[in-house]
Amino acid sequence: MADAEILDRISDAIIQLDIKNIEAYTNRALEQDCTPVEVVTALGKGMEITGKQFKCGEIFLPEVMVACDVYKEGFKIVFPLIQAQTSESFIGCIAIGSIYGDVHTVGKDVAAAVFAAAGFKVVDLGVTVKDEAWLQAVNEHAPDIIGLGTYMTSTFMHTRELVQMFKDAGVRQDIKVICGGPSVNNETARELGADGASGNAWEAVEIMREWMEQKRGVQN
């Protein structure tokens, strides 16, 4: 089976809620020398299609929950491999999590894996991260970037309070803030005080790489 075919099978397994075969497909893809990031991408693609089907009313919440379970079965095999791959010479550090009140995990997991594979040190704070925990992470890990997973309009709007909290704590100038999720857009993110936003982890890597280049340029 060609690489592309097995990757399609992985995406399809999520769409078809095929929890029985996802582990075998994931392992087969790795045996066929697909990279762990290619596998995470295929898993993410399956969830994105599921999301669209949910939006159109083609499937309902119970199916979405099962799709998440299928996704997790594959993700738990590949994520440790991505973590093991990343070197000590990181491009930069991002602290990522789903903003307070937001339990969406999948997009955050995919984004964290993509960022790690792109060479960022990723500090994963989990989901529904309390405001103070972001500040604690800034003090503890000195990240270059704060990645806010904001998957609903309401939680995206909460960006404003978080950015204000960083300003009040005197750390805003040390970090870039990026929002991610299906409902974000750059313009609103900036109005809310963030530096940018992206609904696509790979595009976000480009933005973040540019920020890191600017930062190194200023430091040198």
Ligand code: B12
């Ligand atoms: C799966 C899902 C759930 C699952 C979550 C399970 C889990 N553990 O994650 C469950 C069923 C629990 C759930 C619950 C709810 N959900 Co929901 N959910 C979805 C769904 C269908 C798919 C999300 C997903 O996994 N997508 C696949 C991933 C790979 O895509 P992604 O998240 O966009 O991530 C990509 C990028 O955005 C980016 N990215 C992700 N994170 C980050 C972070 C950073 C920093 C960056 C830079 C980039 C980045 O990288 C990823 C790859 O490119 C979406 C629909 C959709 N179209 O997205 C709704 C959706 C997000 N949910 C929604 C809502 C409203 C809810 C609920 C309130 C219940 C409801 N009425 O459906 C609750 C909220 C609970 C809460 N308090 O958080 C709405 C939000 C609408 C809005 N604009 O406000 C959506 C859009 C559905 C809809 N159209 O109504 N949900």
